[in-house]
Amino acid sequence: MEILVCVKQVPDDSVKIGLNSSGQPAVDGVTMVANAFDTYALEMAARLKEANEGTITVVAVGPEKAKDALKSCLAVGASKAYLVSEEGLGDMDSLTTGYVLSKAVAKIEELNGAKFDIVFCGKESTDCTTGMVGPVLAERLGVGCVTGIVDISIKDGGISVKQETEDGYNVVETALPAVVTVNKPEYDPRYPTMKSKMAARKIPIDTITAADLGVEADKTVPAVKVTGLSEPPKKQAGVKINEKTFEDTMAKAMEILKEAKVF
Amino acid sequence: MGYILNDEGKDLLATVKEFCENEVKEQCKAYDVSGEWPKEIYDKAMEMGLGSLEVPEEYGGIGIDRVTISALYEEMAKADAGFYTTIAASNLGLKPVLIAGTEEQKQWACDILVNGGYGAFCLTEPMAGSDPASCKTTAVKDGDEYVLNGRKCFITNGAVAGFYVVTAATDKALGNKGISAFLIPAGTPGLSAGNEENKMGIRTSNTTDVVLEDVRVPAGAMLGKEGEGFKVAMKTLDMARTFVGCGAVGVAQRCVDEAIAYAKQRVTFGKPIGKFEAIQFMIADMEIKTETARQMVVHSLTLMDKGLDYNKESAIAKCYSGDIAVEVALDAIQILGGYGYSREYPVEKLLRDAKIFQIYEGTNQIQRIVISRAVMGKF
Numbered sequence: 001m002e003i004l005v006c007v008k009q010v011p012d013d014s015v016k017i018g019l020n021s022s023g024q025p026a027v028d029g030v031t032m033v034a035n036a037f038d039t040y041a042l043e044m045a046a047r048l049k050e051a052n053e054g055t056i057t058v059v060a061v062g063p064e065k066a067k068d069a070l071k072s073c074l075a076v077g078a079s080k081a082y083l084v085s086e087e088g089l090g091d092m093d094s095l096t097t098g099y100v101l102s103k104a105v106a107k108i109e110e111l112n113g114a115k116f117d118i119v120f121c122g123k124e125s126t127d128c129t130t131g132m133v134g135p136v137l138a139e140r141l142g143v144g145c146v147t148g149i150v151d152i153s154i155k156d157g158g159i160s161v162k163q164e165t166e167d168g169y170n171v172v173e174t175a176l177p178a179v180v181t182v183n184k185p186e187y188d189p190r191y192p193t194m195k196s197k198m199a200a201r202k203i204p205i206d207t208i209t210a211a212d213l214g215v216e217a218d219k220t221v222p223a224v225k226v227t228g229l230s231e232p233p234k235k236q237a238g239v240k241i242n243e244k245t246f247e248d249t250m251a252k253a254m255e256i257l258k259e260a261k262v263f
Numbered sequence: 264m265g266y267i268l269n270d271e272g273k274d275l276l277a278t279v280k281e282f283c284e285n286e287v288k289e290q291c292k293a294y295d296v297s298g299e300w301p302k303e304i305y306d307k308a309m310e311m312g313l314g315s316l317e318v319p320e321e322y323g324g325i326g327i328d329r330v331t332i333s334a335l336y337e338e339m340a341k342a343d344a345g346f347y348t349t350i351a352a353s354n355l356g357l358k359p360v361l362i363a364g365t366e367e368q369k370q371w372a373c374d375i376l377v378n379g380g381y382g383a384f385c386l387t388e389p390m391a392g393s394d395p396a397s398c399k400t401t402a403v404k405d406g407d408e409y410v411l412n413g414r415k416c417f418i419t420n421g422a423v424a425g426f427y428v429v430t431a432a433t434d435k436a437l438g439n440k441g442i443s444a445f446l447i448p449a450g451t452p453g454l455s456a457g458n459e460e461n462k463m464g465i466r467t468s469n470t471t472d473v474v475l476e477d478v479r480v481p482a483g484a485m486l487g488k489e490g491e492g493f494k495v496a497m498k499t500l501d502m503a504r505t506f507v508g509c510g511a512v513g514v515a516q517r518c519v520d521e522a523i524a525y526a527k528q529r530v531t532f533g534k535p536i537g538k539f540e541a542i543q544f545m546i547a548d549m550e551i552k553t554e555t556a557r558q559m560v561v562h563s564l565t566l567m568d569k570g571l572d573y574n575k576e577s578a579i580a581k582c583y584s585g586d587i588a589v590e591v592a593l594d595a596i597q598i599l600g601g602y603g604y605s606r607e608y609p610v611e612k613l614l615r616d617a618k619i620f621q622i623y624e625g626t627n628q629i630q631r632i633v634i635s636r637a638v639m640g641k642f
Contacts, residue, residue, distance in 0.1 A: 194325050197274060198271060201274065
């Protein structure tokens with residue numbers, strides 16, 4: 001089974017990031033890591049590979065530094081990695097990223113001499129959080145897509161996945177090839193071993209340029225224009241209710257909730 | 264930081280740091296209370312290969328330099344000194360094998376560590392701690408075998424090791440020169456773990472007596488030649504001391520980190536206590552001690568890597584790091600005030616953990632003997 005996992009390098013999401021003086025996210029000095037949902041996708045892919053054999057390739061679109069995220073993926077289940085250089089691609093939105101990735105899929109298939117059976121993406125990135133790249137990629141590839149899955153298995157030559165919903169789960173079966181986007185499963189991504197970490201450093205990561213992919217200029221014009229960025233409003237101080245008795249405190253709380261039309 | 268690591272080393276350090284932050288630091292608090300050996304944490308660590316960092320590449324290890332190993336050990340000790348102790352003591356058991364063992368013995372012991380097992384170095388006895396030459400454990404030759412009898416104590420990994428390096432008198436009349444070392448697999452009839460110590464600190468490590476009752480081993484289990492055991496043990500300790508130093512530095516660094524975090528958020532007289540010079544100077548002194556101790560560790564390891572004499576420097580690294588770890592832990596408690604004395608906060612554990620670094624693998628009094636002999640010579 002040939003598996004591709006799409007990975008985005010993002011600022012460490014455990015760090016609180018504000019805006020700098022020019023109104024841009026202050027990410028200087030913040031460690032860049034593989035997007036958490038992509039690491040869940042890779043772990044799910046690794047488990048699927050271990051149960052069914054196959055190879056995992058990882059791909060990222062980004063700057064040269066994004067190779068660090070790819071290296072970390074090579075230490076936990078992936079055996080090949082490609083970086084699509086963002087040079088010449090300008091600002092990208094979900095639509096253009098999905099398009100570039102679809103071209104990368106074709107290029108990597110050509111280089112590997114094999115078609116991908118499943119393309120895994122995280123359900124969203126922790127920096128932009130659009131959750132659209134996976135579905136756009138599937139559309140561009142002309143294959144089916146299941147979003148927000150938390151489990152996957154092979155069934156009758158296709159896949160059976162557990163898709164998390166607000167109310168519970170859907171069990172969805174689909175033919176291959178397909179794109180899936182992954183939510184946080186019940187398990188955590190594995191830690192690399194010291195050995196795999198060192199071995200991963202020795203695996204070469206090829207860079208593919210926009211020219212190599214043959215991207216069409218008009219399809220890399222973003223449809224989304226960022227007009228401004230703002231920080232979320234500071235949390236307002238709460239209301240302290242401290243009546244004489246517990247009953248009075250509760251009654252007051254209910255009154256405030258009623259006034260606020262909470263119910 | 265005193266470590267100048269290459270990209271590979273930095274990468275490994277980041278991985279170990281992430282593991283220790285997520286899987287060791289907080290989890291070990293409960294085990295510190297219960298005194299239970301946290302097998303599930305160790306299983307995960309062994310799976311990652313953290314137990315075999317000192318295994319040379321030719322025997323299946325990852326082949327990283329000593330300074331990088333030290334940086335990784337420091338990170339482990341920062342999270343929990345007992346966790347560090349288990350792993351460092353396992354590699355302490357490996358050292359005499361690498362110093363004096365045959366190729367076969369080396370490969371066998373390395374395989375145990377690479378596959379997630381543990382080693383134990385059994386030198387100390389109830390009446391032979393700082394003076395290991397007065398050991399009561401005997402090894403009597405019987406045909407092609409030796410029969411060992413005796414009791415070792417304060418043995419880290421005593422109940423969990425896959426191999427034991429045991430020193431025993433093969434000829435009592437010869438004193439130091441009558442001691443030999445043996446490499447014994449766990450499960451050998453007659454070898455068992457005895458009393459488990461209920462310790463003040465490093466409570467996530469396993470410390471037991473190791474009892475030897477008519478333990479029969481083939482003559483080939485000997486490490487080196489008959490009568491070389493004391494020499495092998497001393498060489499082992501010479502080397503291991505620096506690695507004890509880096510553990511102590513880890514505890515000291517954690518004290519600095521905890522003290523800074525508290526000093527920045529605790530408000531008194533209208534401002535954080537970290538704004539007062541009294542606290543700033545204490546933190547500066549803690550940092551001076553911690554960083555100089557780390558530099559001494561790195562210096563000793565650099566000498567080792569270069570094949571130069573490191574006997575004195577290793578003793579200084581161990582002695583100084585152990586002493587300052589206790590001092591810095593006391594300062595951290597002082598900065599946290601009443602909370603520092605409370606078990607609700609992490610620093611009282613750090614003092615209990617720090618104290619062992621002045622005691623094990625040669626007390627700091629013994630280190631001072633080593634250092635003074637090195638500079639004064641015999642007169």
